[in-house]
Amino acid sequence: LISGNKEKTLMNPLLPEFGKNESANAKNFVEQSSKILYSITCALELLLHHQKENEGIPESEQTPPSGQVMYLNIYNFTYGGIGYSTFDLMKKYMEDICADKKSKYFGLLTPDQIKYLISDTPDKEKEKIKDGFLSGEVLILIGTETIKEGINLQANATVMYVINSEFSPVKVMQLQGRIWRQGNKWENCFIINVLARRSLDAFVYSKLDLKITAVREMLDSDVYEMDATQFTMDANQIKVELTTDVEQLVKIG
Numbered sequence: 001l002i003s004g005n006k007e008k009t010l011m012n013p014l015l016p017e018f019g020k021n022e023s024a025n026a027k028n029f030v031e032q033s034s035k036i037l038y039s040i041t042c043a044l045e046l047l048l049h050h051q052k053e054n055e056g057i058p059e060s061e062q063t064p065p066s067g068q069v070m071y072l073n074i075y076n077f078t079y080g081g082i083g084y085s086t087f088d089l090m091k092k093y094m095e096d097i098c099a100d101k102k103s104k105y106f107g108l109l110t111p112d113q114i115k116y117l118i119s120d121t122p123d124k125e126k127e128k129i130k131d132g133f134l135s136g137e138v139l140i141l142i143g144t145e146t147i148k149e150g151i152n153l154q155a156n157a158t159v160m161y162v163i164n165s166e167f168s169p170v171k172v173m174q175l176q177g178r179i180w181r182q183g184n185k186w187e188n189c190f191i192i193n194v195l196a197r198r199s200l201d202a203f204v205y206s207k208l209d210l211k212i213t214a215v216r217e218m219l220d221s222d223v224y225e226m227d228a229t230q231f232t233m234d235a236n237q238i239k240v241e242l243t244t245d246v247e248q249l250v251k252i253g
Contacts, residue, residue: 015028017080018079018084023092026089026096027093029084030090036163039161043159043161046158047139051065068139068160069143069147069161071160071161072086072087072163072164073164075116115140117129119144119146121146161194162191162194
C-alpha cells in the first residue's frame with residue numbers, strides 16, 4: 001500500500017491479485033509490504049525471545065511478555081474495486097503464522113492477544129482493549145492516530161513500530177509519548193521508525209528529527225518560533241534523496 005493518497009487506492013505493483021481466501025490475501029499483502037512484514041517479524045521475534053528467556057523457570061516466577069504497538073495511519077484501502085482492512089490482514093497473518101505447527105512462532109499469539117484501534121472503535125471497546133493491553137492480556141496493539149489521543153500505554157509497552165509517520169513534529173512527539181514516558185515499568189523502551197530504501201522515508205524522518213529537536217529546545221527555553229515547527233519539502237532536495245545515479249546527481253546539482 002502506497003501512502004499519501006486520500007483515495008487509498010495506490011498499491012504495490014508486486015501485490016498479487018486478491019481472492020476469496022482470507023489467509024492467502026493476508027499472506028500476499030503482508031509479505032509484499034516490506035515495512036509491515038519487518039514490524040510483524042520483529043514483534044514475533046521479541047515474543048520468541050521472551051518465551052526462551054522463561055524456559056526452565058517455574059511458571060509462577062516467569063516474566064510475562066511485554067506489549068508492542070504498531071502505528072499505521074492507513075487502515076483501509078480499495079484494491080480491484082473491493083475494500084479491505086489493512087489491520088484485519090495484518091491480524092490474520094499473525095494469527096495464521098502462530099497457528100502453524102511448522103512455524104517457529106507456533107503458539108506465541110492467540111487471536112484475542114492481537115487487537116487494533118481505529119477512529120470507528122466505540123469508546124467502551126476502546127477502553128476494554130486499552131485495559132487488556134495494560135494488563136498483559138493483549139500483546140500486540142495496532143492503531144491509527146486514535147492511539148495518540150489520550151491513550152497511555154506505557155504501563156506495559158516496550159516497543160512501538162512507526163510504520164508510517166505523521167508530518168507534524170508535535171504529532172510525532174505525542175505518538176512517542178504513548179509508551180515513552182514516566183511510569184513505564186520496563187528497563188528499555190524503543191521507538192522504531194521503519195524506513196524503506198529508495199523512498200522518501202529517510203528524507204522525511206531526518207526533517208522530522210530536526211524539527212522535534214527544535215521543538216524540545218523551545219519547550220526548555222520558553223521561546224516559541226513558528227518556523228521551527230513547520231515541515232516543508234523541497235522538490236529539488238527530494239530528487240537528490242531519491243536519485244542513486246551519479247551522472248543524474250551531477251545534472252541536478
